[in-house]
Amino acid sequence: MLPKVSxxxxxxxxxxxxxxxxxxxxxxxxxxSITFFFFIGGAMAALIRLELLTPTSDLLAADTYNKxxxxxGLIMVFLFLVPSVPATIGNFLIPxxxxxxxxxxxxxxxxxxxxxxxxxxxxxxxxxxGGVDTGWTFTTPLSTHYLNTNVVSAGLAVFVAGFSxxxxxxxFIVTIHRMRAPGMTWFRLPLFVWSxxxxxxxxxxxxxVLAITLVLVVLERTIGIGxxxxxxxxxxLLFQHLFWFYSHPAVYxxxxxxxxxxxxxxxxxxxKRVFGYTAVAFxxxxxxxFGFFVWAHHMFIMGxxxxxxxxxxxxxxxxxxxxxxxxxNWAFTLYKGSITFETPMLYAFGFMGLFTIGGLTGVFxxxxxxxxxxxxxYFVVAHFHFVMVGGMLMSFLAGIHFWWxxxxxxxxxxxxxxxxxxxxxxxxxxxxxxxFILGTLGMPRRYAAYPPEFQVLNxxxxxxxxxxxxxxxxxxxxxxWSLKYGEIAGDNxxxxxxxxxxxxxxxxxxxxVEIPIMDHEAYDYEWLERMxxxxxxxx
Amino acid sequence: MQHFISPVLWQFLIKWLTNFAxxxxxxxxxxxxxxxxxxxxxxxxxxGLGAVALLVITFSVRYRQSRNPVATQxxxxxxxxxxxxxxPLILFMICFVWGALLYFRIYSPPPNAMNIYVVGKQWMWKIxxxxxxxEINALHIPIDRPIQLTLxxxxxxxxxxxxxxxxxxxVIPGRYNTVWxxxxxxxxxxxxxxxxxxxxxxxxxxxxxxxxxEDYEAWAAGSTSGHSLAQSGERLFAALGCNSCHNDTPNAHxxxxxxxxxxxxxLQNGQFVTVDxxxxxDTILNPTLHQIAGYAPIMPTxxxxxxxxxxxxxxxxxxxxxxxxxxxxxxxxxxxQPVQTGAxxxxxxxxxxxxxxxxx
Numbered sequence: 001m002l003p004k005v006s007x008x009x010x011x012x013x014x015x016x017x018x019x020x021x022x023x024x025x026x027x028x029x030x031x032x033s034i035t036f037f038f039f040i041g042g043a044m045a046a047l048i049r050l051e052l053l054t055p056t057s058d059l060l061a062a063d064t065y066n067k068x069x070x071x072x073g074l075i076m077v078f079l080f081l082v083p084s085v086p087a088t089i090g091n092f093l094i095p096x097x098x099x100x101x102x103x104x105x106x107x108x109x110x111x112x113x114x115x116x117x118x119x120x121x122x123x124x125x126x127x128x129x130g131g132v133d134t135g136w137t138f139t140t141p142l143s144t145h146y147l148n149t150n151v152v153s154a155g156l157a158v159f160v161a162g163f164s165x166x167x168x169x170x171x172f173i174v175t176i177h178r179m180r181a182p183g184m185t186w187f188r189l190p191l192f193v194w195s196x197x198x199x200x201x202x203x204x205x206x207x208x209v210l211a212i213t214l215v216l217v218v219l220e221r222t223i224g225i226g227x228x229x230x231x232x233x234x235x236x237l238l239f240q241h242l243f244w245f246y247s248h249p250a251v252y253x254x255x256x257x258x259x260x261x262x263x264x265x266x267x268x269x270x271x272k273r274v275f276g277y278t279a280v281a282f283x284x285x286x287x288x289x290f291g292f293f294v295w296a297h298h299m300f301i302m303g304x305x306x307x308x309x310x311x312x313x314x315x316x317x318x319x320x321x322x323x324x325x326x327x328x329n330w331a332f333t334l335y336k337g338s339i340t341f342e343t344p345m346l347y348a349f350g351f352m353g354l355f356t357i358g359g360l361t362g363v364f365x366x367x368x369x370x371x372x373x374x375x376x377x378y379f380v381v382a383h384f385h386f387v388m389v390g391g392m393l394m395s396f397l398a399g400i401h402f403w404w405x406x407x408x409x410x411x412x413x414x415x416x417x418x419x420x421x422x423x424x425x426x427x428x429x430x431x432x433x434x435x436f437i438l439g440t441l442g443m444p445r446r447y448a449a450y451p452p453e454f455q456v457l458n459x460x461x462x463x464x465x466x467x468x469x470x471x472x473x474x475x476x477x478x479x480x481w482s483l484k485y486g487e488i489a490g491d492n493x494x495x496x497x498x499x500x501x502x503x504x505x506x507x508x509x510x511x512x513v514e515i516p517i518m519d520h521e522a523y524d525y526e527w528l529e530r531m532x533x534x535x536x537x538x539x
Numbered sequence: 540m541q542h543f544i545s546p547v548l549w550q551f552l553i554k555w556l557t558n559f560a561x562x563x564x565x566x567x568x569x570x571x572x573x574x575x576x577x578x579x580x581x582x583x584x585x586x587g588l589g590a591v592a593l594l595v596i597t598f599s600v601r602y603r604q605s606r607n608p609v610a611t612q613x614x615x616x617x618x619x620x621x622x623x624x625x626x627p628l629i630l631f632m633i634c635f636v637w638g639a640l641l642y643f644r645i646y647s648p649p650p651n652a653m654n655i656y657v658v659g660k661q662w663m664w665k666i667x668x669x670x671x672x673x674e675i676n677a678l679h680i681p682i683d684r685p686i687q688l689t690l691x692x693x694x695x696x697x698x699x700x701x702x703x704x705x706x707x708x709x710v711i712p713g714r715y716n717t718v719w720x721x722x723x724x725x726x727x728x729x730x731x732x733x734x735x736x737x738x739x740x741x742x743x744x745x746x747x748x749x750x751x752x753e754d755y756e757a758w759a760a761g762s763t764s765g766h767s768l769a770q771s772g773e774r775l776f777a778a779l780g781c782n783s784c785h786n787d788t789p790n791a792h793x794x795x796x797x798x799x800x801x802x803x804x805x806l807q808n809g810q811f812v813t814v815d816x817x818x819x820x821d822t823i824l825n826p827t828l829h830q831i832a833g834y835a836p837i838m839p840t841x842x843x844x845x846x847x848x849x850x851x852x853x854x855x856x857x858x859x860x861x862x863x864x865x866x867x868x869x870x871x872x873x874x875x876q877p878v879q880t881g882a883x884x885x886x887x888x889x890x891x892x893x894x895x896x897x898x899x
Contacts, residue, residue, distance in 0.1 A: 139734070142736060231842060272611075276620050302716075336613060339603050376698055445733070451729065456554070459551075
């Protein structure tokens with residue numbers, strides 16, 4: 001039996017959803033809108049892969065192709081990857097995990113969703129009224145002086161989406177600082193919370209720089225202020241500095257929350273505390289801090305001084321180390337565990353493999369000498385997708401499956417979702433691994449047409465994308481099915497230790513009947529056992 | 540075999556087997572060095588990934604619930620964690636140092652390199668050889684000789700990439716970037732624009748023809764426009780009236796330009812700078828930016844009056860002004876002869892305008 005009263009049925013009607021202050025309902029709203037944009041971005045990806053099936057630009061004209069990859073990038077980065085885990089899973093779980101009734105600023109949380117929707121509608125309008133072909137990077141002076149498309153409105157859409165992200169980050173920081181339950185010290189926080197804290201700092205400090213940069217692009221385009229225009233004494237490289245000052249930390253905004261999911265999942269399904277909690281927690285913070293000082297590794301070939309390339313290469317190598325620490329700590333969490341292989345765990349294993357490849361190929365690009373040959377080719381495309389799709393999307397799917405019983409009170413069907421996880425993994429590798437080889441051969445990115453010797457590998461890639469597409473469609477179908485027909489989950493189907501599992505599924509609007517008192521470490525499976533044997537009081 | 544599968548698939552397989560590459564040719568002196576680091580990176584990646592895979596698979600088999608029903612809680616291990624902090628750190632530091640050595644080599648042209656100018660524009664590459672050979676989307680070079688490219692864009696960002704040489708350089712409006720290479724094998728290699736530059740980005744490709752020195756000489760002799768870049772620059776210099784101030788007379792308003800290239804000059808603010816291509820280009824377009832000490836800031840800007848090709852001609856001319864005699868000769872020539880407009884590819888169609896100036 002599902003609980004009689006929960007956040008889902010406390011109130012009914014559209015108004016009770018659209019004007020809600022409940023972080024869980026806002027998370028649901030976010031989940032629906034993000035899924036919508038994921039499939040729009042995915043449709044763009046499908047068009048890209050179909051076009052690249054043949055060497056000539058036959059399915060799409062060059063201009064259309066440019067608009068399609070721009071839309072794919074803008075939607076996937078700003079409307080899917082950045083908010084994906086934090087605004088949905090994080091929004092739902094951060095207050096529960098710290099033992100609070102809600103986020104610190106529920107109305108700002110709702111405002112954040114409305115800004116997201118506004119940005120989404122603006123982006124859809126940009127597409128409907130002719131699209132934009134700057135690439136998601138808005139490179140000047142192409143974007144400011146040479147294109148006739150909807151650059152200004154696309155820039156404003158990203159600007160608005162940025163504020164939605166700032167508000168989410170702000171809310172998390174204040175909540176984690178001020179609203180932890182009694183006994184919930186910093187080092188008792190689940191690692192999911194630590195990684196969201198690190199990502200929130202990046203959101204709050206980095207996103208304003210993106211906003212400033214986009215305003216400058218808009219001003220340059222409309223009234224020609226000339227900050228980036230060399231004929232007016234401006235510097236076109238300045239745009240690159242400003243843009244990557246946000247956009248490199250942004251990849252950590254995207255990946256850190258995903259890493260939080262992986263920590264929870266791996267611990268739960270090996271029934272063992274995370275190996276080296278402190279190291280994993282601080283590696284998140286280290287990634288956030290170092291992440292701010294590596295931006296110019298996107299510019300090694302652009303004519304920055306050789307010595308500054310040296311500094312940024314060194315810092316890039318340093319930021320790779322905390323990621324390596326995390327991966328090996330997760331691997332050793334399995335040691336002497338009691339491991340089962342439910343869907344979230346399969347996705348987590350997929351994450352570990354693909355993120356490791358993504359991270360290590362980042363070292364190819366961080367080493368200045370090899371970067372010269374590999375940058376701006378499909379090697380970068382493959383690297384980025386291994387981290388963002390192989391890493392982030394895998395962890396997002398792991399998280400959705402893992403907390404699905406908590407969100408809905410019902411289980412997803414296990415066998416078919418394991419099949420979907422496997423399909424995704426195979427499809428992903430078939431899609432993106434050939435792109436490493438293409439990049440090494442020198443195939444440039446963002447080409448609507450390419451020399452015929454690159455075709456074979458592109459055919460593999462497109463075939464893989466088809467498999468990947470099926471892998472993404474399956475969860476939509478069976479998760480929707482499970483809303484009505486899934487087994488009743490109960491409070492703690494995975495026997496996990498987090499506070500979110502000690503309350504009912506789906507939770508009450510106030511999350512807990514009474515505010516919990518935390519008297520044990522995170523991932524304390526012995527406490528869980530004693531509590532279940534009623535030897536100690538529940539939280 | 541082809542009777543059992545569809546003809547289309549058969550053709551595809553044949554194409555695959557005959558036209559399948561997984562590694563680009565190594566055609567420059569730097570390529571083997573770049574590839575050595577690349578393979579080292581693959582090697583350490585394989586070890587890193589292999590270690591993760593080995594741990595995950597071994598533990599998954601050994602400690603699966605059916606075999607190990609109760610987990611043993613372990614806090615962590617400082618020793619182990621230090622191991623997988625320090626080993627990756629050392630490996631990454633090796634990559635950093637190795638990569639930096641390679642990087643400095645690729646971006647530090649040797650002094651004896653032969654200089655070729657490259658102007659990127661939407662959507663073509665214009666190549667200007669000092670001998671007056673002008674090419675579009677093609678670059679002819681001799682092998683076994685260091686070639687330096689001085690690159691500039693006249694509109695948006697482009698990027699000049701020759702995968703077979705393992706070199707790439709962003710081509711930026713408003714500043715000269717350089718890159719160099721030494722081709723080792725005669726052949727024809729792809730030349731790509733790798734920075735997205737608008738509609739026909741994917742058509743901004745060409746070929747590099749690496750030729751034996753004797754073949755190159757023959758090509759160069761047969762393809763010249765008849766005017767070297769410096770000669771075109773000399774005519775432009777006179778046509779723009781540069782020599783009315785830069786003329787080495789006692790009352791000249793501007794500095795004497797003979798032997799100025801490569802020298803160190805003092806600016807109004809006391810700073811010393813070395814005169815290079817970029818300095819010359821900047822002072823033509825934005826004279827007051829680097830005001831030379833001892834001269835009044837009276838030089839007008841030539842922004843918008845000279846094309847990038849014209850600026851290259853001027854820079855080449857000033858580079859070759861190695862004696863006062865040359866500049867005097869320029870003055871004599873311009874005084875005695877009307878400006879001749881040759882039919883060079885850099886020229887404009889309007890006969891009244893010398894090549895290299897912008898149509899007003």
